[in-house]
Amino acid sequence: MRAGETLPAPGRATARTWSIGDINPLLFIIIGLYIVLALASDRFLAVTNQMNITRQVSVYLIIALGQTFVISSRGIDLSVGSTLGLCAAVVATQISDGLNVWLAIGLGIALGSLIGVGNGLIITKLQISPLIATLGTLVALRGATHLYYTHLYAHEVVSRLPRDIVYLGQGFVGPVPVPAIIAAAMCVLAWYLFHYTRFGSYTTSIGSNEAACALAGVHVDRQKILIYAFQGACCGLAAAILVGRLNGASPDVGTGYELHIIAAVVLGGTALFGGIGTMWGTVLGILTIGVIENGMVLIGADFHLQRVLIGILLIVAVAYQGWRRRRQGTAERT
Amino acid sequence: MSDDATALLRVEGLRKSFGGVHAVDGVDFSIARGEVVAVVGDNGAGKSTVVKMIAGAYTRDEGRIFWEGRPVEPQSPEDAKDLGIETMYQDLALVPDLDPAGNIFLGKEPVRRLFGVVPVLDRAEMRRRSAELLERVRIRLPSLQVPVRQLSGGQRQATAIARFLLSDRAKLIIMDEPTAALGVQEQRKVLDLIEQLKQQGISVLVISHNLEHVLSVADRIIVLRGGRVAGVVPRAAADRQTIVALIVGGTA
Numbered sequence: 114m115r116a117g118e119t120l121p122a123p124g125r126a127t128a129r130t131w132s133i134g135d136i137n138p139l140l141f142i143i144i145g146l147y148i149v150l151a152l153a154s155d156r157f158l159a160v161t162n163q164m165n166i167t168r169q170v171s172v173y174l175i176i177a178l179g180q181t182f183v184i185s186s187r188g189i190d191l192s193v194g195s196t197l198g199l200c201a202a203v204v205a206t207q208i209s210d211g212l213n214v215w216l217a218i219g220l221g222i223a224l225g226s227l228i229g230v231g232n233g234l235i236i237t238k239l240q241i242s243p244l245i246a247t248l249g250t251l252v253a254l255r256g257a258t259h260l261y262y263t264h265l266y267a268h269e270v271v272s273r274l275p276r277d278i279v280y281l282g283q284g285f286v287g288p289v290p291v292p293a294i295i296a297a298a299m300c301v302l303a304w305y306l307f308h309y310t311r312f313g314s315y316t317t318s319i320g321s322n323e324a325a326c327a328l329a330g331v332h333v334d335r336q337k338i339l340i341y342a343f344q345g346a347c348c349g350l351a352a353a354i355l356v357g358r359l360n361g362a363s364p365d366v367g368t369g370y371e372l373h374i375i376a377a378v379v380l381g382g383t384a385l386f387g388g389i390g391t392m393w394g395t396v397l398g399i400l401t402i403g404v405i406e407n408g409m410v411l412i413g414a415d416f417h418l419q420r421v422l423i424g425i426l427l428i429v430a431v432a433y434q435g436w437r438r439r440r441q442g443t444a445e446r447t
Numbered sequence: 448m449s450d451d452a453t454a455l456l457r458v459e460g461l462r463k464s465f466g467g468v469h470a471v472d473g474v475d476f477s478i479a480r481g482e483v484v485a486v487v488g489d490n491g492a493g494k495s496t497v498v499k500m501i502a503g504a505y506t507r508d509e510g511r512i513f514w515e516g517r518p519v520e521p522q523s524p525e526d527a528k529d530l531g532i533e534t535m536y537q538d539l540a541l542v543p544d545l546d547p548a549g550n551i552f553l554g555k556e557p558v559r560r561l562f563g564v565v566p567v568l569d570r571a572e573m574r575r576r577s578a579e580l581l582e583r584v585r586i587r588l589p590s591l592q593v594p595v596r597q598l599s600g601g602q603r604q605a606t607a608i609a610r611f612l613l614s615d616r617a618k619l620i621i622m623d624e625p626t627a628a629l630g631v632q633e634q635r636k637v638l639d640l641i642e643q644l645k646q647q648g649i650s651v652l653v654i655s656h657n658l659e660h661v662l663s664v665a666d667r668i669i670v671l672r673g674g675r676v677a678g679v680v681p682r683a684a685a686d687r688q689t690i691v692a693l694i695v696g697g698t699a
Binding site for chain 1: 543549553555556610
């Protein structure tokens with residue numbers, strides 16, 4: 114590949130030889146898990162259980178799609194769990210107080226986006242690293258959520274919500290849970306944005322070489338703010354679904370989600386240092402974790418075993434990705 | 448070689464000092480259309496400073512810059528770009544995880560409408576036009592769809608050059624040490640590339656430490672010493688000894 118004398122004409126030589134290594138290895142892991150779990154539990158493959166998995170992973174998946182953009186741009190958003198918590202608080206309390214369900218969902222998405230814009234502004238204008246900026250908002254938003262319940266709403270828990278919002282979280286269309294349908298639609302949207310638009314292309318490009326993007330006239334700050342806003346919007350939508358699923362909300366909703374979600378995104382193959390991202394990998398990452406969680410419950414394993422497994426899997430997956438990229442000569446960083 | 452009337456770029460009495468040190472102390476020269484001009488000189492002779500004033504990266508203390516006969520004030524690299532002056536940076540300013548076509552079109556991606564409504568990046572168009580641009584400078588890349596981090600140094604330079612050709616505005620390309628840090632074969636390719644640009648009618652201003660390279664591509668060689676022009680040598684009269692003598696000065 115170096116010298117180029119014997120190379121074919123430009124433009125024509127586009128076919129890269131396909132290899133089995135191009136398949137995301139998580140797919141094999143998921144297939145392996147399915148075989149093992151199907152043998153270990155006769156309930157695992159039942160349609161109701163499979164649909165249950167899709168319902169369980171939907172909220173995580175919607176947030177993880179946004180996080181894939183964030184991490185691909187060499188950022189990170191630790192505040193997703195807290196954003197989810199505050200949005201859930203507002204959506205649940207407003208519906209409980211009689212606001213139209215659809216308006217409340219819109220309000221949740223708008224609030225999430227606004228929080229994302231705030232994160233983006235802190236990162237770009239105050240030039241604070243995303244890790245610190247969103248660690249700050251993680252803590253602050255959780256505190257704000259508690260304050261919201263105690264001072265503005267005067268109850269610690271919201272419950273018994275109208276049927277529409279419960280349908281959003283618990284309903285079915287045929288055998289398919291409504292949250293899974295929404296998550297699938299969001300996957301299509303995220304996949305389109307990521308692979309087919311300037312928004313997606315600039316996301317990975319900024320993660321790869323921000324200075325070059327700025328030099329080429331890309332509005333880097335604006336793009337980053339939009340990325341965090343999209344992540345926030347995902348949290349707002351996920352909050353509405355979660356409120357429906359729980360038929361209520363409490364101040365601790367979403368606590369610890371950030372680690373679960375970042376683990377899934379990285380597990381899927383998105384590079385933590387930006388430049389390379391994969392929506393398909395994120396879907397597989399979320400599914401892997403979801404299948405492990407579901408399967409461990411079904412076979413009656415100790416709850417904490419799943420965390421050990423997921424942790425080990427994360428390390429193995431990242432080690433594999435690093436090895437593969439080094440072998441392709443793509444790991445060098447400038 | 449270049450007459451004042453036909454010069455693409457002419458600078459007169461350029462001066463720039465940093466904290467009392469005269470980095471550039473009255474420099475005059477000109478570049479004609481399609482001419483390759485090399486600037487050589489010892490470290491601290493003022494090469495980079497002169498070039499950065501033309502590229503809009505530094506503002507000058509004194510002197511005038513004429514572009515196509517008109518006085519201009521490039522205050523920023525963007526101003527220079529608007530005039531048609533492009534600078535190739537040493538790190539090439541490429542996005543390593545993006546393919547050559549993506550890099551060439553970065554910030555200017557064409558968009559088509561799927562079913563007449565949904566906007567999508569027109570990757571086929573990007574590849575097609577990238578191939579044309581690369582063809583113009585006789586460069587072949589193994590693929591337009593691999594990340595540029597997998598390309599060799601010379602192939603990355605070609606990608607950076609093709610970026611400049613895209614806008615069709617580039618009339619002068621400034622290259623700072625384009626052959627440094629490249630293998631011998633790759634260096635040859637970069638020199639060929641400069642030759643191709645010249646044939647396209649694009650002027651090239653190249654800074655290089657490598658006199659062999661300079662002698663093989665430059666139409667004229669401007670030797671700077673202590674912030675002044677020590678001599679301007681046309682290719683016909685250029686040989687290694689003359690230039691080295693001008694670089695080190697008449698102390699012999």
